Amino acid sequence: xxxxxxxxxxxxxxxxxxxxxxxxxxxxxxxxxxxxxxxxxxxxxxxxxxxxxxxxxxxxxxxxxxxxxxxxxxxxxxxxxxxxxxxxxxxxxxxxxxxxxxxxxxxxxxxxxxxxxxxxxxxxxxxxxxxxxxxxxxxxxxxxxxxxxxxxxxxxxxxxxxxxxxxxxxxxxxxxxxxxxxxxxxxxxxxxxxxxxxxxxxxxxxxxxxxxxxxxxxxxxxxxxxxxxxxxxxxxxxxxxxxxxxxxxxxxxxxxxxxxxxxxxxxxxxxxxxxxxxxxxxxxxxxxxxxxxxxxxxxxxxxxxxxxxxxxxxxxxxxxxxxxxxxxxxxxxxxxxxxxxxxxxxxxxxxxxxxxxxxxxxxxxxxxxxxxxxxxxxxxxxxxxxxxxxxxxxxxxxxxxx
Amino acid sequence: xxxxxxxxxxxxxxxxxxxxxxxxxxxxxxxxxxxxxxxxxxxxxxxxxxxxxxxxxxxxxxxxxxxxxxxxxxxxxxxxxxxxxxxxxxxxxxxxxxxxxxxxxxxxxxxxxxxxxxxxxxxxxxxxxxxxxxxxxxxxxxxxxxxxxxxxxxxxxxxxxxxxxxxxxxxxxxxxxxxxxxxxxxxxxxxxxxxxxxxxxxxxxxxxxxxxxxxxxxxxxxxxxxxxxxxxxxxxxxxxxxxxxxxxxxxxxxxxxxxxxxxxxxxxxxxxxxxxxxxxxxxxxxxxxxxxxxxxxxxxxxxxxxxxxxxxxxxxxxxxxxxxxxxxxxxxxxxxxxxxxxxxxxxxxxxxxxxxxxxxxxxxxxxxxxxxxxxxxxxxxxxxxxxxxxxxxxxxxxxxxx
Numbered sequence: 001x002x003x004x005x006x007x008x009x010x011x012x013x014x015x016x017x018x019x020x021x022x023x024x025x026x027x028x029x030x031x032x033x034x035x036x037x038x039x040x041x042x043x044x045x046x047x048x049x050x051x052x053x054x055x056x057x058x059x060x061x062x063x064x065x066x067x068x069x070x071x072x073x074x075x076x077x078x079x080x081x082x083x084x085x086x087x088x089x090x091x092x093x094x095x096x097x098x099x100x101x102x103x104x105x106x107x108x109x110x111x112x113x114x115x116x117x118x119x120x121x122x123x124x125x126x127x128x129x130x131x132x133x134x135x136x137x138x139x140x141x142x143x144x145x146x147x148x149x150x151x152x153x154x155x156x157x158x159x160x161x162x163x164x165x166x167x168x169x170x171x172x173x174x175x176x177x178x179x180x181x182x183x184x185x186x187x188x189x190x191x192x193x194x195x196x197x198x199x200x201x202x203x204x205x206x207x208x209x210x211x212x213x214x215x216x217x218x219x220x221x222x223x224x225x226x227x228x229x230x231x232x233x234x235x236x237x238x239x240x241x242x243x244x245x246x247x248x249x250x251x252x253x254x255x256x257x258x259x260x261x262x263x264x265x266x267x268x269x270x271x272x273x274x275x276x277x278x279x280x281x282x283x284x285x286x287x288x289x290x291x292x293x294x295x296x297x298x299x300x301x302x303x304x305x306x307x308x309x310x311x312x313x314x315x316x317x318x319x320x321x322x323x324x325x326x327x328x329x330x331x332x333x334x335x336x337x338x339x340x341x342x343x344x345x346x347x348x349x350x351x352x353x354x355x356x357x358x359x360x361x362x363x364x365x366x367x368x369x370x371x372x373x374x375x376x377x378x379x380x381x382x383x384x385x386x387x388x389x390x391x392x393x394x395x396x397x398x399x400x401x402x
Numbered sequence: 403x404x405x406x407x408x409x410x411x412x413x414x415x416x417x418x419x420x421x422x423x424x425x426x427x428x429x430x431x432x433x434x435x436x437x438x439x440x441x442x443x444x445x446x447x448x449x450x451x452x453x454x455x456x457x458x459x460x461x462x463x464x465x466x467x468x469x470x471x472x473x474x475x476x477x478x479x480x481x482x483x484x485x486x487x488x489x490x491x492x493x494x495x496x497x498x499x500x501x502x503x504x505x506x507x508x509x510x511x512x513x514x515x516x517x518x519x520x521x522x523x524x525x526x527x528x529x530x531x532x533x534x535x536x537x538x539x540x541x542x543x544x545x546x547x548x549x550x551x552x553x554x555x556x557x558x559x560x561x562x563x564x565x566x567x568x569x570x571x572x573x574x575x576x577x578x579x580x581x582x583x584x585x586x587x588x589x590x591x592x593x594x595x596x597x598x599x600x601x602x603x604x605x606x607x608x609x610x611x612x613x614x615x616x617x618x619x620x621x622x623x624x625x626x627x628x629x630x631x632x633x634x635x636x637x638x639x640x641x642x643x644x645x646x647x648x649x650x651x652x653x654x655x656x657x658x659x660x661x662x663x664x665x666x667x668x669x670x671x672x673x674x675x676x677x678x679x680x681x682x683x684x685x686x687x688x689x690x691x692x693x694x695x696x697x698x699x700x701x702x703x704x705x706x707x708x709x710x711x712x713x714x715x716x717x718x719x720x721x722x723x724x725x726x727x728x729x730x731x732x733x734x735x736x737x738x739x740x741x742x743x744x745x746x747x748x749x750x751x752x753x754x755x756x757x758x759x760x761x762x763x764x765x766x767x768x769x770x771x772x773x774x775x776x777x778x779x780x781x782x783x784x785x786x787x788x789x790x791x792x793x794x795x796x797x798x799x800x801x802x803x804x
Contacts, residue, residue: 208686219801220683221690246687246804280727281622284610285648288623288719295713307709311694316718317686324726325682399621402648 056087057235058165060141062156063148064094064109064130069119070211071147071173076125078242085238093137094130106130122215138163143239144199147173150187157194167200169232171224175206176358177261179365181372183301186257201232204253205240206260207313208321214245221246223314225256248312255309258298263319264359265366266290269385270323271332272395282399287323289381289402291316296378297366327352328359336395340388360389458489459637460567462543464558465550466496466511466532471521472613473549473575478527480644488641495539496532508532524617540565545641546601549575552589559596569602571634573626577608578760579663581767583774585703588659603634606655607642608662609715610723616647623648625716627658650714657711660700665721666761667768668692671787672725673734674797684801689725691783691804693718698780699768729754730761738797742790762791 059079061072072092079086094106099117109115109130113123131137134156138144142165146153153174170191178185188202195202207222214220222240224247226233233249241247250256269286291310298305309315323329331347344360367386370376376383380401387393461481463474474494481488496508501519511517511532515525533539536558540546544567548555555576572593580587590604597604609624616622624642626649628635635651643649652658671692675685693712700707711717725731733749746762769788772778778785782803789795 208683208690210681210683213681213683216681218681218684219687219804221687243802279612279615279618279620280723281610281612281615282620284719284723285621285623285715287722288610288713288715291718292713307713311690311697311709311712313687313690316693317690320689320722321682321686400645402621 055142056083056085057142057239058087058140059090059143059145059239060138061090061092061145061147062134062138062160063146064092064105064115064118065148066118067173067209067211068092068147069115069122069124070209070214071145072128073119073122073124073215074242074245075145075239076128078239080125080127081242082238085235088127090125090128091131091137091141092128093134094132096132104132106132119211119215134159135163140165142168143236144168144170145173146170146187146191150174150176150178150190153187153190153194157191161195161198164195164198166198168195168198169201169203169236170195170199171203171205171236172257173205175260177258177362177365179369183369183373184258184261184365186254188253188257201226201228202253203227203232203236204257204260205236205247206256206318208317209245210321210325217244219244219246221248221313221317223247223256223309223312224249225251225253225309225314227251227253250306250309250312252304252306252309254302255298255305256312256314258301258305259294259309259314259318261358261362262294262297262366263290263322264326264328265363265382265385266294266319267322267326267328268332268335268359268363268389269381269398271329271334272336272385272388272398274329275333275336276396276398283323285402286381286399287319290323291319293379293381294319297375297382300373300375328357331357332359332389335389340392340395344389363389457544458485458487459544459641460489460542461492461545461547461641462540463492463494463547463549464536464540464562465548466494466507466517466520467550468520469575469611469613470494470549471517471524471526472611472616473547474517474530475521475524475526475617476644476647477547477641478530480641482527482529483644484640487637490529492527492530493533493539493543494530495536496534498534506534508534521613521617536561537565542567544570545638546570546572547575548572548589548593552576552578552580552592555589555592555596559593563597563600566597566600568600570600571603571605571638572597572601573605573607573638574659575607577662579660579764579767581771585771585775586660586663586768588656590655590659603628603630604655605629605634605638606659606662607638607649608658608720610719611647612723612727619646621646621648623650623715623719625649625658625711625714626651627653627655627711627716629653629655652708652711652714654706654708654711656704657700657707658714658716660703660707661696661711661716661720663760663764664696664699664768665692665724666728666730667765667784667787668696668721669724669728669730670734670737670761670765670791671783671800673731673736674738674787674790674800676731677735677738678798678800685725687804688783688801689721692725693721695781695783696721699777699784702775702777729757730759733759734761734791737791742794742797746791765791 061068076090079090097105105117113126138160172187172191174187188204192202203226205222205224209220209222224236226249229249229251237247237249273283273286295310331351334347335342348357363386370379384398388395463470478492481490481492499507507519515528540562574589574593576589590606594604605628607624607626611622611624626638628651631651631653639649639651671688675688697712733753736749737744750759765788772781786800790797
């Protein structure tokens with residue numbers, strides 16, 4: 001953009017002849033200025049060429065569970081690298097809880113810099129501040145990071161609306177999907193509707209990002225889906241990206257977001273496969289077919305979705321992690337070993353201490369959409385997973401129709 | 403195609419008015435004929451509507467190792483389903499060996515219908531015939547299936563040439579790749595040059611196809627790369643496809659073939675990752691980056707290669723299987739656990755009883771090509787794998803440049 005300004009300027013002045021030298025000198029100075037900005041990082045994307053630089057962004061994380069705390073650790077560290085672009089304090093909204101020793105969770109986080117309940121044993125940067133009051137947490141924030149189960153959003157969004165900095169950016173790290181009678185309801189749409197004109201852009205960040213591994217600084221990647229990669233995308237990339245958490249930006253937020261939810265259906269298939277003691281050929285085939293059906297479903301629903309998104313971390317990488325290591329895979333393995341006779345809530349109780357599993361619920365809601373749209377025959381894997389999970393079809397028939 | 407004939411015919415005759423009814427009746431008969439052909443399988447692709455049906459194909463498999471025997475089992479069974487299109491006898495060229503009991507391997511296969519040396523415990527169909535003499539094995543074959551280490555090809559091709567049925571089809575299941583100073587030498591090109599005008603088409607079949615799992619009839623997929631999907635592609639699909647071995651045809655033989663060799667380089671990276679005890683995030687990121695570099699390399703070398711090929715079994719699925727279960731992964735894990743201090747031939751001796759590993763060799767030759775073409779900076783993962791495998795770079799730095 002700066003380069004364009006220089007060319008326009010040069011051309012305009014050129015015609016006047018006597019300004020040629022002046023113009024050359026000015027161009028040189030602008031190039032030097034532009035170069036120094038580029039050197040300073042990706043800052044030039046959101047700092048215009050005006051002499052009044054934009055104020056540093058104020059960051060709030062809404063959510064403080066396992067993944068939220070790992071993200072707080074990442075962002076707390078990252079903002080310190082770019083003081084010109086981000087305020088040093090990262091606020092984290094904490095749903096207040098009293099711990100066994102009578103202390104409040106937010107007090108412990110602020111005193112000991114550790115989320116002892118959801119990410120124990122990991123030090124958080126001292127510039128991460130836990131805030132139990134939601135309005136306090138988001139007041140004047142210019143970037144809000146949502147990282148909590150989607151069920152909480154309808155209750156929180158009205159309270160967040162109008163507290164934000166005008167034109168704030170939102171980014172959803174919420175994995176999961178809601179459905180209405182028409183089909184999937186994107187979390188980003190829910191946020192956009194909930195916050196209205198308070199936000200300028202709603203983006204989404206997904207990928208193979210298991211929280212505990214992130215917190216140990218093991219290398220991973222993420223995909224940032226953003227309608228405006230050069231603007232908000234570049235700011236958010238700078239906020240999230242670091243050498244152990246590489247962020248790639250794609251202009252396909254819908255594809256990125258749908259990947260995060262649909263993968264859990266494929267993970268059930270992978271878990272059935274493991275529970276049946278099938279080998280690597282079959283598991284790879286199931287994962288591949290799953291990726292194909294994810295891609296087809298996204299494109300049927302939203303023709304703008306790009307094939308390339310499925311090669312990103314949010315696509316193939318997150319799917320692989322989930323199909324080899326996730327909770328949905330594990331529970332589906334148990335389901336298949338029990339011959340399909342255990343109820344899902346029983347398995348959740350046994351394997352996850354009653355915590356809720358995304359996969360079966362997504363499978364069921366997805367099936368309803370496929371049925372309504374008369375797409376069932378085009379999604380043999382999704383259909384088989386539903387029939388096995390809910391209709392008593394034997395797990396061993398999983399690959400029969402593929 | 404048959405449908406088109408019907409329409410032309412109908413239109414031509416229609417203008418003559420009095421032939422309308424005749425034309426309708428003829429169309430009906432043609433539709434019935436077409437329907438019966440479709441019911442009979444995919445046969446209509448290579449049997450024209452002429453009254454002289456093409457003779458059944460005569461199949462020879464060149465190679466009888468672990469994978470070759472699993473393929474013989476598959477083809478032996480498949481040809482019996484389509485007696486109109488394939489002769490019932492499948493010949494398998496066996497490199498003759500004397501077993502410990504003094505019997506010859508080919509005699510045992512023909513008497514007991516089991517390759518006791520390379521696929522023990524698995525019954526082969528009785529219509530698979532082991533033939534120790536190469537000329538006898540390939541004489542008048544109209545489809546030759548190559549499934550053996552590529553090192554043997556230069557010695558065999560001149561002996562095969564001119565024995566084949568004129569216009570025979572060849573299909574390569576050879577995983578591996580040769581390199582000359584210019585870059586990779588495709589096995590299909592080697593076969594095409596070696597057999598010259600004796601073959602009409604050289605195709606390639608790759609995918610997540612571990613032999614032992616195939617032999618147990620576990621579900622898997624494969625990708626058939628064929629320049630003419632409607633012609634040779636359809637014949638070969640009919641020959642290989644069955645409910646437990648699903649074959650998809652793509653018109654991108656080069657992409658399919660290169661996938662099969664390059665995956666072994668990525669498998670070394672995955673093995674290093676396992677040997678370093680890194681978690682699922684990192685392993686998924688490595689596999690994804692590997693897939694990206696495979697895609698980029700193929701497209702730089704052959705711009706005709708299609709992105710979609712990497713979503714096929716030969717791409718993402720074979721890569722997953724190899725990175726979770728293969729021998730290259732295993733040996734690379736051992737390499738990383740030893741801190742990069744063991745030599746590759748030592749590891750091969752220990753892990754594989756001295757059998758040769760594809761990955762390190764391909765890595766080294768690939769690196770030479772990247773260096774010559776000045777592409778090293780675009781392939782950080784391939785470069786790191788080479789430096790770790792051959793230049794003493796510590797395995798723990800694998801993801802440093804990604």
